Amino acid sequence: MSEKTGIEKLIQPYLVSLGSYSAHTSPDTLKGKVEVPVESIIKLDANENPYGCSPRVSRALADCSSFSVYPDNGQTELRNLLAGYTGVDAGYIVASGGSNQLIDLIIRLFVGPGDEVINCVPTFDMFRLSTEMGNGKLVEVPRDEYFAVNVSAVKAAISRRTKLIILANPNSPTGNLTPRQDILEIVATGLPVLIDEAYYEFGGETVVPLISQYQNLMVLRTFSKWAGLAGLRVGYGLFPLKIADYLLKIKLPYNVNVAALIAVQESLKDIDYLMDRVKVIVTERERLFAELKKLKWLQPFPSQANFILCAVLNGEASELQQKLQAKGILVRYFDKPLLRNYIRISVGKPEHTDALIKTLRGIEEEING
Numbered sequence: 001m002s003e004k005t006g007i008e009k010l011i012q013p014y015l016v017s018l019g020s021y022s023a024h025t026s027p028d029t030l031k032g033k034v035e036v037p038v039e040s041i042i043k044l045d046a047n048e049n050p051y052g053c054s055p056r057v058s059r060a061l062a063d064c065s066s067f068s069v070y071p072d073n074g075q076t077e078l079r080n081l082l083a084g085y086t087g088v089d090a091g092y093i094v095a096s097g098g099s100n101q102l103i104d105l106i107i108r109l110f111v112g113p114g115d116e117v118i119n120c121v122p123t124f125d126m127f128r129l130s131t132e133m134g135n136g137k138l139v140e141v142p143r144d145e146y147f148a149v150n151v152s153a154v155k156a157a158i159s160r161r162t163k164l165i166i167l168a169n170p171n172s173p174t175g176n177l178t179p180r181q182d183i184l185e186i187v188a189t190g191l192p193v194l195i196d197e198a199y200y201e202f203g204g205e206t207v208v209p210l211i212s213q214y215q216n217l218m219v220l221r222t223f224s225k226w227a228g229l230a231g232l233r234v235g236y237g238l239f240p241l242k243i244a245d246y247l248l249k250i251k252l253p254y255n256v257n258v259a260a261l262i263a264v265q266e267s268l269k270d271i272d273y274l275m276d277r278v279k280v281i282v283t284e285r286e287r288l289f290a291e292l293k294k295l296k297w298l299q300p301f302p303s304q305a306n307f308i309l310c311a312v313l314n315g316e317a318s319e320l321q322q323k324l325q326a327k328g329i330l331v332r333y334f335d336k337p338l339l340r341n342y343i344r345i346s347v348g349k350p351e352h353t354d355a356l357i358k359t360l361r362g363i364e365e366e367i368n369g
């Protein structure tokens with residue numbers, strides 16, 4: 001590490017060495033760098049909903065006249081609405097400005113300096129980032145070659161300092177589900193277990209109905225993906241009653257804004273419309289999978305979410321991502337020890353799949369001459 005001088009010397013040492021979260025490229029920053037106008041960029045890099053949010057949300061926000069008033073700090077109405085949606089009593093529920101905020105709060109609640117968090121990698125990078133921001137120690141347990149969780153390795157990794165076990169289900173960026181019995185075996189350790197169900201609506205598997213039966217099971221959900229509200233930042237979690245009370249105590253005041261509350265109200269009124277869109281995305285996911293499989297140089301992995309991870313068998317994933325970006329199609333690539341040479345493609349509209357596959361075939365011809 002290079003010598004720090006001036007005010008940097010005063011920064012907490014564990015934060016100086018923090019590796020940052022690699023966020024997605026904003027299309028605005030690509031102006032002039034891609035072969036298409038910014039408006040025509042096809043964004044398949046952040047698992048956003050290609051159909052946007054419910055039109056009821058846009059209308060209600062345009063009509064709202066109470067943006068000058070603070071929201072209810074106790075989230076009473078929001079928690080009641082979420083109780084209706086999840087079938088779990090409001091006392092178990094805490095909402096947040098995006099579910100990422102709750103990951104951070106849960107780590108603050110359980111993890112002190114040097115305490116250990118078990119993470120089943122490769123997975124969502126926020127688990128690492130929040131652990132490191134809390135000065136906790138990340139204990140990484142690798143998944144197997146099909147990205148299944150190795151339950152006995154998770155149990156073997158537990159030490160006296162383990163304070164939290166985190167599991168995304170379906171996992172990102174791999175898309176696979178962990179069977180309920182494996183989750184319950186991990187919950188049976190008695191340690192706090194956090195299941196991140198950000199993609200629940202695309203797969204239908206959940207442990208939410210079990211919330212009231214355990215002292216140590218916590219589940220995160222979000223409106224970012226299925227309800228198309230990523231830009232408004234609204235998520236929630238389901239917790240043992242005591243944990244929910246502590247989280248409400250340590251959250252920042254007014255952590256869910258007025259616009260987000262309105263967005264949830266309107267989304268839940270328009271649930272049939274939104275779930276129809278989810279069904280269309282799931283159907284498109286299966287078509288995209290079949291199309292990717294036809295390309296012999298990509299190996300797609302089955303997904304229960306709204307994206308597909310592909311191993312790049314011929315050429316570099318980073319180059320492929322750059323070539324697609326130049327043509328106006330954004331995807332994510334991964335090139336790290338447990339995810340060497342992969343791309344992740346979010347499921348878009350049928351015309352996005354068509355454009356992607358056509359572009360991939362063009363790139364294939366370029367490579368083969």
Ligand SMILES: *Cc1c(COP(=O)(O)O)cnc(C)c1O
Binds near residue numbers: 097
């Ligand atoms: C997208 C995603 C989230 C969503 O985070 P928000 O803060 O609610 O937008 C959470 N967990 C995982 C694994 C994700 O991929």
